[in-house]
Amino acid sequence: xxxxVKDTKINFLGKRKFAFIFSGILSLVGIFTIVQIANGKANLxxxxxxxTAIQLKFEKPIxxxxxxxxxxxxxxxxxxxxxxxxxxxxxxxxxxxxQQLGQxxxxxxxxxxxxxxxxxYVVDSTTLIGPKVGGKLRQDxxxxxxxxxxxxxxxxAIRFKFDFAVGATVATFxxxxxxxxxxxxxxxxxxxxxxxxxxxxxxxxxxxxxxxFDRIRENxxxxxxxxxxxxxxxxxxxxxxxTIITSLTVLITSFALFLFGGEVIHDFSLAMIxxxxxxxxxxxxxxxxxxxLWRKKRPFAKK
Amino acid sequence: MKKNIIWRFVLIGITVVLAxxxxxxxxxxxxxxxxxxKNTMPNKGITLGxxxxxxxxxxxxxxxxxxxxxxTERIAQSLKDMLGRKKLTAEVSRxxxxxxxxxxxxxVRKAVEESYPILTPTETGTKLVYKLSDREAERxxxxxxxxxxxxxxxxxxxxxxxxxTIHRQxxxxxxxxxxxxxxxxxxxEIIGKTAQLEFKMVDDSSPVAAEIPASxxxxxxxxxxxKFSGKIPADDEILFERVVNRETGxxxxxxxxxxxxxxxxxxxxxxxxxxxxQRFNEPYVSLTFNAAGAKLFEEITGANVKKRMxxxxxxxxxxxPVIQERISxxxxxxxxxxxxxxxxxxxxxxxAGALPAPxxxxxxxxxxxxxxxxxxxxxxxxxxxGTILVVVFMIVYYRLSGVIADFALLLNIILLxxxxxxxxxxxxxxxxxxxxxxxxxxxxxxxxxxERIRDELKAGKTPRASVDSGYDKAFWTIFDSHVTTLIxxxxxxxxxxxxxxxxxxxxxxxxxxxxFTALVGTKSTxxxxxxxxxxxxxxx
Numbered sequence: 001x002x003x004x005v006k007d008t009k010i011n012f013l014g015k016r017k018f019a020f021i022f023s024g025i026l027s028l029v030g031i032f033t034i035v036q037i038a039n040g041k042a043n044l045x046x047x048x049x050x051x052t053a054i055q056l057k058f059e060k061p062i063x064x065x066x067x068x069x070x071x072x073x074x075x076x077x078x079x080x081x082x083x084x085x086x087x088x089x090x091x092x093x094x095x096x097x098x099q100q101l102g103q104x105x106x107x108x109x110x111x112x113x114x115x116x117x118x119x120x121y122v123v124d125s126t127t128l129i130g131p132k133v134g135g136k137l138r139q140d141x142x143x144x145x146x147x148x149x150x151x152x153x154x155x156x157a158i159r160f161k162f163d164f165a166v167g168a169t170v171a172t173f174x175x176x177x178x179x180x181x182x183x184x185x186x187x188x189x190x191x192x193x194x195x196x197x198x199x200x201x202x203x204x205x206x207x208x209x210x211x212x213f214d215r216i217r218e219n220x221x222x223x224x225x226x227x228x229x230x231x232x233x234x235x236x237x238x239x240x241x242x243t244i245i246t247s248l249t250v251l252i253t254s255f256a257l258f259l260f261g262g263e264v265i266h267d268f269s270l271a272m273i274x275x276x277x278x279x280x281x282x283x284x285x286x287x288x289x290x291x292x293l294w295r296k297k298r299p300f301a302k303k
Numbered sequence: 304m305k306k307n308i309i310w311r312f313v314l315i316g317i318t319v320v321l322a323x324x325x326x327x328x329x330x331x332x333x334x335x336x337x338x339x340x341k342n343t344m345p346n347k348g349i350t351l352g353x354x355x356x357x358x359x360x361x362x363x364x365x366x367x368x369x370x371x372x373x374x375t376e377r378i379a380q381s382l383k384d385m386l387g388r389k390k391l392t393a394e395v396s397r398x399x400x401x402x403x404x405x406x407x408x409x410x411v412r413k414a415v416e417e418s419y420p421i422l423t424p425t426e427t428g429t430k431l432v433y434k435l436s437d438r439e440a441e442r443x444x445x446x447x448x449x450x451x452x453x454x455x456x457x458x459x460x461x462x463x464x465x466x467x468t469i470h471r472q473x474x475x476x477x478x479x480x481x482x483x484x485x486x487x488x489x490x491x492e493i494i495g496k497t498a499q500l501e502f503k504m505v506d507d508s509s510p511v512a513a514e515i516p517a518s519x520x521x522x523x524x525x526x527x528x529x530k531f532s533g534k535i536p537a538d539d540e541i542l543f544e545r546v547v548n549r550e551t552g553x554x555x556x557x558x559x560x561x562x563x564x565x566x567x568x569x570x571x572x573x574x575x576x577x578x579x580x581q582r583f584n585e586p587y588v589s590l591t592f593n594a595a596g597a598k599l600f601e602e603i604t605g606a607n608v609k610k611r612m613x614x615x616x617x618x619x620x621x622x623x624p625v626i627q628e629r630i631s632x633x634x635x636x637x638x639x640x641x642x643x644x645x646x647x648x649x650x651x652x653x654x655a656g657a658l659p660a661p662x663x664x665x666x667x668x669x670x671x672x673x674x675x676x677x678x679x680x681x682x683x684x685x686x687x688x689g690t691i692l693v694v695v696f697m698i699v700y701y702r703l704s705g706v707i708a709d710f711a712l713l714l715n716i717i718l719l720x721x722x723x724x725x726x727x728x729x730x731x732x733x734x735x736x737x738x739x740x741x742x743x744x745x746x747x748x749x750x751x752x753x754e755r756i757r758d759e760l761k762a763g764k765t766p767r768a769s770v771d772s773g774y775d776k777a778f779w780t781i782f783d784s785h786v787t788t789l790i791x792x793x794x795x796x797x798x799x800x801x802x803x804x805x806x807x808x809x810x811x812x813x814x815x816x817x818x819f820t821a822l823v824g825t826k827s828t829x830x831x832x833x834x835x836x837x838x839x840x841x842x843x
Contacts, residue, residue: 002700057673087677124674128667133362137800144798151790159783196733196795196803200740200810203791207747207784214780242754245700246747249693253743256689257736262681264354264674264732272740 005241012236012284013229013292019285023174030177033184042184044095045191046127048141050134051095052104055124056112058088062119067092067112074111076104084263089124104128141195148199149173152206160213163294168209171279171287175205178278179271188267197271204250205279208243212283215239216291228295236284247280308834311827315714322721329724348724352731354802355679357672358482361491363662365451365475367444368400370660374443375400375435378419389414400440405430447659448475455479457655458493462648476665487669489648497617497661498652500569502603504562505611505623506539511560518546518555527558538563542613544620547640559620561613566603568657571596575653577646580638586646587638588653597633605629616649682735689739690716693746701753703842708749711824715745718816723809731805741813744788748821752777753843766841767833774826781821788814 036042046053064083067090071079082091094104105126112121129137152172156165176198183190215235223231254276258269327333328348333341353360379397382404386393393411396403402422404411407430415422415431421439426432435443452471459467459479468480484490506512511534519527524543531541540563543556574591592600604612604626613623614637621639641649694712697705719738723730756773764772792811796804 002702004700055674122671122673123669124671126667126669128664130663130665132364133666140798144794147797148791148794151794152787155783155786155790192800192803193733196799196806199791199795200788203788204744204784206787207744210780210783211751238758239754242750245750245754249696249746249750250740250743252692252696253689253739256685256692257739259685260681260688261685261736261739262678262732264678264681265736268733268736 003241004244008237008240009234010237010240011233013233013289016285016289016292019289023178023282023286026178026181027174029181029184030179033177033180033190036184037190043187043189045189045194046093046095046129046134047192048134048138048190049095050129050131051093052108052129053091053093053125053127054105054108055089055091055126056109056121057124058090058116058119058121060119061085061088062090062116064090066115070111070115071108074107074115076108076111087263089263137192141192144199145176145195148202152202156206163291164213164217166294167287167290168206168213170290171209171282172202172205174282174286175275175279176202178282179274182274183267183271188270191267193265193268194271197268197275200272201275201279205275205282207246208280208283209287211239211243211246212236212288213291216288229292232288232292236288240284243280243283247276250276308827308830311823312831315824315827318721319714319717321725322718325721325724326717329720345725347727349720349728349730351675351679352729352734352801352805353480353482353668354670354732355675355730356483357670357675358480358484359487359490359670360666360668360801361479361481361494361664362472362666363451363455363477363479363494364665365444365448365477365658365662366660367447367475368660370447371435371440371443372400373660375402378402378422378435382415382419385418386411386414400434401425402433403430404433407431444475448477450659451662452477454656454658455494458651459490461651461655462490462493464490477662483672489644491664491667493648493652495662495664496652496658498569498655498657499617500572500653500657501565501615502567503565503613503615504607505613506536506560506562507611509536509539509560511535511539515541515558515560518557521554521556524556524558535560542615542618542620544623545639557620559613559623561615561620566612567596567599569653570657571599572653575650577643577650578636585638586641586643587636588641588646588650590635590637590653592633592635594633597631600633600635601629601631678732678735682732682739686735686739686742690742693742697746697749701749701843704749704753704756707825707828708746708753710828711749711820712742712745714824715813715817715820716742718820719809719813722812722816726808728808728812729801729805730809731802733802734805734809737806737809738813741810741817744814745817745820747784748777748781748817749825751780752821752825756841756843760841760843769841770826770829770833774822778822781818785814785818 033042037044040049062083064081068081071081071092076094078095080093080095082093083089084091092108094108105128109123149172153165153169156168160168179198179201180190180194183194188194212235215238216232219231219235219238220228251273254269254272257265258273261269325345326348327336327344328346333346336344376397379395379402382402383395386395391411391414393408394403394405404415407427412427412431415433416424419433421436422433423436424431425434434440448471452469455477456469459469459481464481464484466482468478470478472478479494481487481490511531514534515531516527528541535541540561541558542561543558546555546557547553548555571592572590573593573596575588577586578589579585580587607626608628609625611623611625614621614635616637621637637649690712694709697708697712699705701708716738719741752773755777756769759769759773760766789811792807792814796807796811799807
């Protein structure tokens with residue numbers, strides 16, 4: 001029998017202080033990111049902010065600095081440039097659309113054609129989002145997040161006793177906030193596809209938590225004489241291998257997407273990778289300690 | 304062997320066959336199938352989203368307020384005529400959505416409100432101010448959106464796009480999806496043109512006409528308008544003609560002083576087609592009016608011989624020829640140095656009719672065909688590599704049981720593709736990501752069961768008892784994790800735009816099918832192994 005982790009006796013709950021500090025900081029950064037988004041200061045994608053995005057695929061390698069200079073000389077302001085040198089593509093994003101929608105993309109392709117006449121390109125994609133649509137998508141995304149969390153909360157509340165539900169909920173929020181925080185710290189774009197990934201993470205991160213909680217619940221019923229902390233620690237150790245392996249299989253596919261899935265879902269896969277890792281960590285280091293603290297405070301809570 | 308196990312395998316077999324039948328249209332094999340199969344069996348399969356096959360997704364807003372304004376103007380005109388007929392002296396003017404009638408007298412007010420019940424008074428002091436009732440305004444806006452939808456559909460049909468999707472969204476938005484289109488820019492221009500064709504008289508009699516310069520540079524129109532705003536007669540307006548120098552290609556704008564009153568509009572057209580001018584070898588658009596239009600055109604030209612009449616499209620003067628004689632027969636032409644494509648597109652929009660109000664582009668997502676096929680390739684590669692890694696991992700870690708899990712995984716993929724095909728679902732790039740993630744999540748169920756079974760074996764149970772109790776104990780864990788994923792997928796489906804909806808579809812189908820394959824597929828295989836004889840050792 002091949003076993004990745006064998007009969008471990010790690011004192012997970014004893015390390016909760018470090019975990020709380022680490023997770024607390026990440027969550028705070030996540031909340032800060034939400035505040036920044038609300039104030040329109042974060043690196044919002046054009047689907048939320050409105051604007052123009054053009055992706056060009058060139059025949060020959062192209063120098064990003066020259067493109068930047070050409071566009072600046074051409075009077076384009078407030079744009080981001082990103083290149084994918086492996087496939088000779090560049091992505092131009094312009095967020096402050098003052099011109100009429102549609103004109104910006106013509107101006108940009110006009111400048112590129114004029115300045116780089118001997119490097120032919122094809123327009124891979126153009127996306128123009130008016131400010132009104134951006135606002136609506138922002139609102140939709142916020143509603144979706146609220147609705148999805150509510151749905152999950154209600155389900156957990158039905159399936160688990162209160163203390164477990166609190167632990168699972170906090171862990172789920174923590175996972176979403178942490179991924180958002182990391183995206184913010186990395187300066188990555190916050191867009192619809194990231195929101196999709198965050199919701200998927202919220203749904204998935206419960207898998208690990210449920211696995212851990214099921215075992216804790218079971219052991220608490222049978223090992224009544226031992227201290228709660230001991231029972232919980234050994235429960236986590238018992239299910240450690242399946243917690244890691246279930247995450248591992250999803251990680252494998254997420255990595256395959258990240259490495260081979262192309263640029264369209266690159267950020268999505270990155271978010272999934274982060275989410276799965278953080279979700280596994282939080283089941284052990286966030287969800288479980290919270291249940292423990294709750295139990296310690298209220299030793300006579302309903303069993 | 305237990306009967307019950309055989310039946311479960313029959314069930315699995317039937318679902319696999321069904322899945323393959325539904326998915327067949329997406330496989331190269333389909334083209335070799337006999338005719339009767341193509342005609343009677345499922346033949347649509349999974350469609351590719353715009354992001355994978357290339358195309359445009361456009362959202363337009365119909366400016367309903369403009370439609371209300373146009374109607375208000377028409378009512379103001381007829382109100383003026385009505386008051387004239389009744390020999391009531393009152394000044395009528397329109398400003399935006401408001402009609403002002405002054406002075407306020409009992410007689411005038413009675414006449415207006417009896418003839419136009421759709422007008423609501425907003426001010427009844429020394430002058431009367433009216434606007435269209437809210438209900439009427441709503442009706443006009445709704446009508447405008449419907450008409451715009453019809454007109455756009457017409458134009459797209461004439462332009463020739465395979466399988467366009469055109470529908471209304473919200474109260475005043477129109478969504479146009481054109482898959483696989485080669486020249487999105489031209490299509491957008493054709494859709495977006497209001498194509499309001501008007502005939503107006505040039506006011507050469509006003510002394511201001513002589514003061515207006517012959518041409519201004521492009522971009523300096525506003526300067527000229529500001530300069531003359533106070534000077535021109537109240538019934539007049541200045542519009543511009545675009546003049547291209549034949550030698551240098553330089554574009555200038557020629558201001559034309561026009562009577563505001565529209566003599567005729569394009570709604571009386573029956574035909575618009577492209578002809579070639581013999582002299583300059585340039586295309587122009589020739590117009591044919593219907594009977595009523597021909598009669599009106601004859602009257603107008605007859606009454607205005609030796610005067611100039613301007614042909615105006617969307618506020619731009621195309622030409623302003625002198626009427627030499629009364630024109631009967633109902634033909635007119637629009638010239639203006641068009642390219643062949645421009646002339647053809649103009650003919651299309653004139654034939655399809657004008658939009659009832661201008662439309663504004665809110666969103667345009669264009670994906671080139673090369674990005675689409677790149678994405679499909681990348682998705683396939685990621686899917687195959689991800690699947691192989693997972694399959695190998697499961698065999699290495701769980702040996703024979705891993706093979707069983709991989710069998711369930713394969714079943715999962717086949718059923719997922721079949722289910723999508725049976726629903727004629729649209730596959731998008733995020734949708735491909737959903738499938739690949741579902742593959743990763745699918746084996747989770749098996750991992751949870753296998754680990755439970757290992758626990759039971761360690762506790763000293765027999766293999767068969769271990770399998771049974773392992774399944775029972777893992778069931779709720781699997782169920783819980785699936786339900787929470789389904790909740791988020793449902794929310795994403797509700798709120799997501801096209802590509803993300805595709806993700807929600809594949810993820811939720813994948814997760815739901817996974818419950819079936821894990822609980823029926825894997826379990827049945829174990830039962831099959833255990834049913835032959837008492838297995839001494841389980842390869843797990």
